[in-house]
Each structure stands twice: as C-alpha cells, then as structure tokens.
Amino acid sequence: MPDLKSSYDHVIVGGGVAADKAARAVHEKAPDATIAILSADADGPVYRPALTKDLWHGDDPDPASQDLNTAEETGADLHTGTPVTAIDTTAHSVTTADGATVGYGTLLLATGSSPRRLGAGQDARVAYLRSVADYRHLRDLVQEGTRTAVVGGGYIGSEIAAGLSAAGAEVTLFHAGDRLLGGMFPESISTHVAEVFAEKGIRLTGGFRLAGIDAGEHLTLTAEDGRSEMADIAVLGLGAQLETSLAREAGLELDGDLVVVDEQLRTSVPDVWAAGDIIRFPDPLLGDRHVEHIDHAEASGSAAGRNMVGGQEKYEYTPLFYSDLFxxxxxxxxxxxxxxxxxxxxxxxxxxxxxxxxxxxxxxxxxxxxxxxxxxxxxxxxxxxxxxxxxxxxxxxxxxxxx
The missing domain is CATH 3.30.390.30 (FAD/NAD-linked reductase, C-terminal dimerisation domain)
Incomplete structure (x- = not known):
C-alpha cells in the first residue's frame, strides 16, 4: 500500500464498484491527476455481485478472480482498511480513523451500504454477505450437508440460498411473506420460483419474522410468533443500512438517509459529488428515486468521475438490475x-x-x-x-x- 499523501486532486471515499468506475473516469479524462481511494473494507474493489452469484455456481470460488485491479489500472493510491471519520468541507479535507488529514480538490462519496444486523456480538456461526471478508467467512462455514438457515426472502436472500445449495449445504429459507419474492413478482412467477427451489432441495418457510437467535451447540432461530428452528449456521439477509453518517455530519443535504444530488451528481456542498447506493437522484423516467444495484453504481460512478474533472454530464439514466436463480x-x-x-x-x-x-x-x-x-x-x-x-x-x- 502506498504512503498516504497530505492531499490529492481527487479523493474517493468508499471501495466498491462506484469508486472503481469513478477512478477510471478521472484517470481517462485527467491522466496526470492524483487520486486517492479511501476504503473501510480490508479488500480492494471487486465485482461484488459475484459474491452471491458466480463464486458459488462457477468453477472458481476464489474472490481474487473478481478483483477489479483498480489501483493498477487507474494509478490511484488505494488505501484499504482506512475508514474516513470526518469531512471538513470548508478546509477541503477528510480525516481517517487513525487521525490522518487528507486534502482534496474534489471529493466523491461512494460509501454504499452495510448489512442490517440482528443485535451485536453475535456468534461467528451467524453470517452476513456483503464484503469479500463476509464471503470468505461464509465459505469457511459451509461444508457438504451443513444445515443452513437463510433468513430473508428478497433479492439477496434468494441468491444466497441458491448459492449455498449449489455448494452442498442443506438450506432452509425463512421469509416473512406468504410467497418467496412475493413483494417483487406476480404470483405466477413467485410460485414457479418456489417450485424450483423445492426441486433443488431448498426448504421454504414463510411467515417467519426473526425475533432472535440463541447460540448453543446448534443455533436456535426463534420467530416472533414463537416458532423455533435449529441450524448449524445462519445467514441473515435482512436488508441494507445506507452509510450516510459522514454526509450528514458534514452538513450535506439529505432526504431521510439519502444524499441529495443534482443531475450532475453534485451534492449541496461545492466540490463534493456522490454516487451509488446512497444517493437520491433525478431519474429521467421515474423522477426522484434511489437504486441499490450494480448497474447504477457503475453508471453513476463513471458520470461522477467525469464531472469531478470538469465535465458537465447529466446523469440521465434509468438503471437496470438482474439476477439468476438456478x-x-x-x-x-x-x-x-x-x-x-x-x-x-x-x-x-x-x-x-x-x-x-x-x-x-x-x-x-x-x-x-x-x-x-x-x-x-x-x-x-x-x-x-x-x-x-x-x-x-x-x-x-x-x-x-x-x-
């Protein structure tokens, strides 16, 4: 890891795909500009969808295969394990957790989101899946026949359940609704998905709202209605928590937990842009909205990066999202x-x-x-x-x- 300099032309806070795309856009438009990427993650940017998709179903389970090689291909100083704790928009600087102060010409917030957790200090057999470290931990827990409880019947929970089943785990998928993915799909499709999951050996348990997990020789999951189920490990897909506390404390305009940006992805503060999961942006077709998917992270990161080096590009884009289920x-x-x-x-x-x-x-x-x-x-x-x-x-x- 290179030494952290006292200032850079462009500083990117966050280490996901949006950060990668922004660094590439900056480097393409201004190849001599200095760039720092400050990420709380221990690993550099990877193609994150693979953590719930290809790495479970493909031939290569090593997450190194999904490394985006951001630093090598953009010239950015990539600092992993470096949380940013404060932004001083007047001084044009950020402060890291170890007390370093780094000046910026322009700043991009691409801090993304983290998994919603069930309490604190849980047993190591209770897993989440967002980062490369999470993926490695879950891989270490799973063996052929491991009794695995996946809690959450949405986009991420359904993908994790399919992946774990492909890896040989005995999977039970607990979801709160009447139908798996019933909040997204019409009955015709959600019924088909449930039938496919059952054919693949995944047990589905609906109407299950998790109240707590007791850790003994085995894990005991208890629902709000009193039902209990046992498992060797549990994977919780309870939704995401947007990482916008930095923006709030820096005085940026927020709409609830969303950073408000204009058509060029500028925040309410001069020389500060935002991209990815955390933003409320003006969708040209559907109005103000926010999207938490890879296509949006890539497209908004690229647009923000180009605008950070003097571009005037409007983010006139309606993102797509996708999934594969067997x-x-x-x-x-x-x-x-x-x-x-x-x-x-x-x-x-x-x-x-x-x-x-x-x-x-x-x-x-x-x-x-x-x-x-x-x-x-x-x-x-x-x-x-x-x-x-x-x-x-x-x-x-x-x-x-x-x-």
Whole structure:
C-alpha cells in the first residue's frame, strides 16, 4: 500500500464498484491527476455481485478472480482498511480513523451500504454477505450437508440460498411473506420460483419474522410468533443500512438517509459529488428515486468521475438490475412492486415472460423474465407510457417474451 499523501486532486471515499468506475473516469479524462481511494473494507474493489452469484455456481470460488485491479489500472493510491471519520468541507479535507488529514480538490462519496444486523456480538456461526471478508467467512462455514438457515426472502436472500445449495449445504429459507419474492413478482412467477427451489432441495418457510437467535451447540432461530428452528449456521439477509453518517455530519443535504444530488451528481456542498447506493437522484423516467444495484453504481460512478474533472454530464439514466436463480434469470427496469397492477405476457411454453407494473395507467416497471436483450425497449415502453403514447391494452405487443 502506498504512503498516504497530505492531499490529492481527487479523493474517493468508499471501495466498491462506484469508486472503481469513478477512478477510471478521472484517470481517462485527467491522466496526470492524483487520486486517492479511501476504503473501510480490508479488500480492494471487486465485482461484488459475484459474491452471491458466480463464486458459488462457477468453477472458481476464489474472490481474487473478481478483483477489479483498480489501483493498477487507474494509478490511484488505494488505501484499504482506512475508514474516513470526518469531512471538513470548508478546509477541503477528510480525516481517517487513525487521525490522518487528507486534502482534496474534489471529493466523491461512494460509501454504499452495510448489512442490517440482528443485535451485536453475535456468534461467528451467524453470517452476513456483503464484503469479500463476509464471503470468505461464509465459505469457511459451509461444508457438504451443513444445515443452513437463510433468513430473508428478497433479492439477496434468494441468491444466497441458491448459492449455498449449489455448494452442498442443506438450506432452509425463512421469509416473512406468504410467497418467496412475493413483494417483487406476480404470483405466477413467485410460485414457479418456489417450485424450483423445492426441486433443488431448498426448504421454504414463510411467515417467519426473526425475533432472535440463541447460540448453543446448534443455533436456535426463534420467530416472533414463537416458532423455533435449529441450524448449524445462519445467514441473515435482512436488508441494507445506507452509510450516510459522514454526509450528514458534514452538513450535506439529505432526504431521510439519502444524499441529495443534482443531475450532475453534485451534492449541496461545492466540490463534493456522490454516487451509488446512497444517493437520491433525478431519474429521467421515474423522477426522484434511489437504486441499490450494480448497474447504477457503475453508471453513476463513471458520470461522477467525469464531472469531478470538469465535465458537465447529466446523469440521465434509468438503471437496470438482474439476477439468476438456478436455470432462470431476469433483468428489470424501474419498480417491481407486486402490489401494483401487472400486465403479464408469456411465451407459448410458459417459460419466459414480460411483466409490466402499472401505477394508474402508467408503466413504472418492467420485468423481463428469461427474456434477453430487451432492456432498451423496456425503457422506451416506460417513457412512452409516461408520455401517454402507450395504453395498457398495447403493452402485450411491445416486447416478445424470450427475446
């Protein structure tokens, strides 16, 4: 690790994909500029989706295969294990946990989020999965036949359960709803996913709201309704906590826990930008929103980096997100809220679908289930619907399921 200098042209706080993309954009536009990346993580930037996807299902389980080589390819001084504890926007400096003060010309906050935890000081057999260190710890816990409880039936919980099953664990997936992924998918798809998970040997337990975990010879998970289940290890996917305390303490404008940025990803404070999970940004199709997915982290990090070196680029982008669940996969744009009215279009074999989510008569989200190369068209459908050029009766003809 290089010595930490007293100042840099550009300082990036955070060590995820947004930080990587920002450093690349800065280096491309201003190759002689000095860049520091200050990350609390012990590891450098990696392609984080692989921690719940490819590393479990592919041939190479080593997270080093997902290293983005950020420092080598951008010339940035990468300082891992270096939490930033304060920002002085008047002095244009940040302070690290070990007391170092680092000046900046421009600053990017890409601090992301951390897992919501169940209390403090838990047993080492209770795991989360966000960082490379989390992944290594979980890999060490899992052997063939390990009784594993996954708590959380959302995006991350379902991916972790599939990955652990592929690694040979005996998995029970506990979720709070009536249907797995029932908050995102219509019943037709969530029922199919549940059937596939069951075929793969994953036991599903719905209506389970975790109240606590007792650690004895085995772990005992207790639900709010009094039910209890035993496991060798537990993996908790209870959602994410946005890391915006630095921004709040520095006096940046926030909307709840979200850092408010303009069309160029500038915060309310001069020379400070923000990108990734933590921002509320003006989506050109759907208005002010925030997104916690890799595509947004990459795109916003790149745009912020270019603007930090004098660009005037507007972040006019509606991000996508995606997942693979065994042999099924999907891409999606906008809001996937199963409480909304949906219009489903299936192929003849009932293996691929396009689902439009409507608020009133306007499309606010599109799910492309086993349907590929259609994200640009999905964005066009949302735009046309929002502009009143496309009625709900015309949606079935817009995208062919299966792609």
């Amino acid at each position: 042999d099924d996969g999907y891409e999606a744009v906008g809001r996937l809220d199963a409480s909304l009215e949906t219009v489903e279009t299936w192929d003849a074999d009932h293996g691929a679908a396009v689902v439009h989510y409507l608020e009133g008569s306007e499309v606010v989200g599109v799910l492309l289930w086993n349907t590929w190369d259609a994200v640009p068209t999905a964005r066009e459908v949302i735009a046309a619907s929002q502009a009143g050029r496309l009625s709900p009766d015309e949606l079935a003809q817009q995208i062919t399921p299966g792609g």
